[in-house]
Each structure stands twice: as structure tokens, then as C-alpha cells.
Amino acid sequence: MVIVAPPRTEPAFNGPEKSQLEAWLDYHRATLLLKCSGLSFEQLATAAVPPSTLTLLGLLRHMTIVEQYWFHQIFADHDVVPAYDSPDDPDVEFNDLQSATIEEVERDFLDASERSRVIVSNADLSSLARAAQPSTPIDLRWICVHMIEEYARHNGHADLLRERIDGATGD
């Protein structure tokens, strides 16, 4: 099984705040899948830019639990079971890549993203995260922009990983 590149829509060039943030988030979610598409498990699990231990599969797993953390847990205060968790390793999603198949990783990523999408679409950008520390209020606006820049930064990592795996480049 390989990941198939999803349809990816360029964010509209103008418009109101919320629709732009939602569109950029979806663009970067799709970009990460695009960078992973067509590769074998072994390729996805290759640390192709040593000494960095980053892998494409690790990035996909990482962004799954980041979606769960910021949107489901901190903003919406849902009970969340992290897709990857270990009492012994805070970076288990990066390190224990054999614990799930490509299908499982992709499905958990898509499920987490979809749940985030629903949470954002039903909330105002100025609403405060329900599970943030009272001393540090966090609004949905910050979470959305943070998620865009976190995805984009990791997609920069994904660019160089992918290029060293099979030479593929592109936005």
C-alpha cells in the first residue's frame, strides 16, 4: 500500500480571515500527504538527512497527534487518546515507526484532520481554548496560525527528505 496524493486546492487569493486560515491549513495537510505519496514503508521510514532522525512517516505521525493536541484536547477539551503514546518516550511518534502500517497512519491522520476541521468550522476565531492554562489564554486564531506554520516548517523538512529519497521536488 502506498499513500495516494490527495487533491490539493490553492488557497483563494482573497477573502475573510477564517476561510483563508482554513484553506491554508488544508493546503499544508494535503502537502504533507503529497510528500509521502507513492513511497514504500521502508522509504517513508528512512532518516534521509542524517544526523537528523526525521522521517516522512514520523512527520505524518507527529502531525496526527499535534492535530489531536491543539484542536481536540486544548481547544475543544475533548477526551483524547493520542494516536501514538508511550510512558517511556515523549517522541514515540517519531521513534517507534514499526508500531503502525502505512494504512493505519494515513487513516489516523485523515480522521484527526477531519475532526479538527469540524471543530474549527463551528467556532469563532476569537474563542478561547477550553483546556488552556487560565494564566495563558489561547485563542483559536493563534492555534490556526500556529498550525499553519508548524505544518509548513515540517513540510520544509519533508521537501528535503523526499528529494534525497527519490529526487522528487516541488511545492
Next chain:
Amino acid sequence: MQEPDRHEPPHAGSERELLETFLDYYRGTLLVKCAGLNEEQLRRRTCEPSTLTLLGLVRHMTNVEQNWFQRIFLGLEVDFVYHGQRDRDREFNDLDGTTSDQVERDFLAVCEQSRAIGEAHDLDEFERRSNDEWRVNLRWIYVHLIEEYARHCGHADLLRERIDGATGD
């Protein structure tokens, strides 16, 4: 290059405050990734086959700042700092003799110009370059630049780690 002052964006606030502070945070992050390296290290292609270099990224973002804020948003016919207006990748690949100090000065000056332009206009205001359905508003430019900086800072993370092992946000 020197490590700049870099401020974490506030975790709640207005749209404008958030966009301006995130963009500044990433301008600073790119310089953090370049700080303390010599001319040769800044020009080294450490993630081949990629031809990216840290100095090339700073030069690129200098042109990008000019392009979005001055040429597209204000509609001004300004010359790019690097290599005129024809070959889009020369600022990456043709690292001429411009020293890193000069590259840093030009980058900071262009960022300051962008900041002044951004502050003086409404986020819903449209670009002046064109008047078609594809025209961007200032909001789009801010969000796009944040994600473009962030993506290139991802490149910079791996370039830097392979130069001297340094990592971090």
C-alpha cells in the same frame, strides 16, 4: 550574522497583531539559523542533491519581501536586490561575492520597508498590481509569507544541522 531579538507571538489577540508578530518571528528565525556561521558555511550545499544554502535562503526571502509588499501590493516597479527581474532562482544558485553582512543588512532593510507598508494598510485591501479575480488582499500576503518563511526555515533547520549539529526552533 548576529542572532536577532525574537519574540514569541501572543497566544491571543487581534488578527493583525498575530499576523505581524508571527511574520516577524519567522524573519528572526531565519537569521537565528544563519547566526554565527562563516561565509563558507553559509554558502555550503549540505543537503544535496538540493542546491539550497542558508545564504541563498536569506537572499531569496529578501526578493520575496520586495515582490509581495512593494511590487504586487503597492504596484511599484522596484528592482529586486538580487539579479534584476528575469531569472527567478539566481538569488539561490548564483551566490556572488556579496558578503553575509551585506546580505543581512539588505534583508533587514527590506523587512523594515515591508513592515511599514503592512502597518499602513487594511488587511482587506487589495493589491494594486492587478484588478482581476486573482488579485490578493494584504491578509493573503501575510499568511502566505508566514507559511513561506516557515517552510524555508524547515529547509534551514536541516541545512544548519548538517553544518554544525545545531538544532532547535
